[in-house]
Amino acid sequence: MEHMTQADAGPAPRIARTRDLRAAGWRASEVRAAVESGGLVRVRQGAFCSPLTPPDCVAAGRNRGRLACVSELRRRGVFVMDHATRHIHVVPEAARLGPPGTNRLHRDRLLRAPHPRSLSVEVFDAVRQSVLCQSPRAAIATTDSALHLGVLAHDDLDELFASLPRRHRRLRRLLDSRAESGPESLMRLILRTLGCRFDVQVEIAGVGRVDFLVDGWLIIECDSRAFHSSWEQQKRDRRRDQEAAMRGLTTYRPIAEDIMERADVVRAAVAGLLAARPR
Missing domain, CATH: 3.40.960.10 (VSR Endonuclease)
Structure with a gap:
């Protein structure tokens, strides 16, 4: 099942629908056996992912959402201050969500459309959400880290700060991607x-x-x-x-x-x- 491996999925883990597995030659009995043996993870009805998928991404998928904000940036190795809360993006009309627990739900409009099967938002939106969610000092440290690691491109800064409320735009002059931590x-x-x-x-x-x-x-x-x-x-x-x-x-x-x-x-x-x- 090569198309389900983390390496092939790219930076954003993805789910596979039942029809995807059938198109790849899987029979229903094989899917059930793979779930029972741990070779597949059932995210929700009709949606599966690799057992290598990060647990936070699986939890986001089970809430019919995508890992977002500081949680997605942390998954990518970017520095964030908040490690206790799982941030999940859901579409505004989403319903039937599980209990909130330690989840924080985002219902904002994404500026970068993720792949339909993706279990996380695009980096650009994760950084934008993190600026809105964190204190100014934490937001600067996170954005510095994303720039330093090359996760966020310097060329995206104009669009990023144009998309933020005016009060956040003053943070741009305080950024310095030379910071290594x-x-x-x-x-x-x-x-x-x-x-x-x-x-x-x-x-x-x-x-x-x-x-x-x-x-x-x-x-x-x-x-x-x-x-x-x-x-x-x-x-x-x-x-x-x-x-x-x-x-x-x-x-x-x-x-x-x-x-x-x-x-x-x-x-x-x-x-x-x-x-x-x-x-």
Whole structure:
């Protein structure tokens, strides 16, 4: 059943209708046997998908919808702040939906028509929905991530912001696709509120590339457990900091969790460092 594999389905998982399976030579008894053995997943009456299909996409299909907004972006590897809610797009006239639970339903008009069998909305609409759904700082971090990963094209920004309410259009000038992680985007926004001069992704001789260089002397590295948890990595980080110190530079490493959830504490820490050294 090659047409049902995740790789062949492309970036958006799809369902197969009963008539699709019959056209591929499946008998009704074979479909039933495949469902019972786990070789097929029955999404709803007359609709099936591969067992490799992400559970959130299956849940969206069972609600007669498509995975949307931050949930679809998270599936594609884009940074989002909300991991607790499943966002599903349904057509405005949809009825007979299952219990809402942790689902958030979107009934907006899509600007990019997904494939009729698709279990998720197109990226353009997912980003648009995510800007409307999230706080401004989270929306900027998500859009930065989508641009950095190439999931959203820079050429789509004009149309994207033209489709948003006017109050959201001011966010465009705050985007920077050079950010390599969500916490880096959020850290950049914190630095903007301090009015300091800073550069991003700076190459320093003997040290390497750093996330931020503030006022020419303060290095800020946004550490996450994914890339800094091993002792070997921590040793490399500390030796980099040592090299920076030899050049008269100070290094501050806020953890990603604090940048995302305790931004006021991180801001106060940076402000304290800047105040201790005259510009």
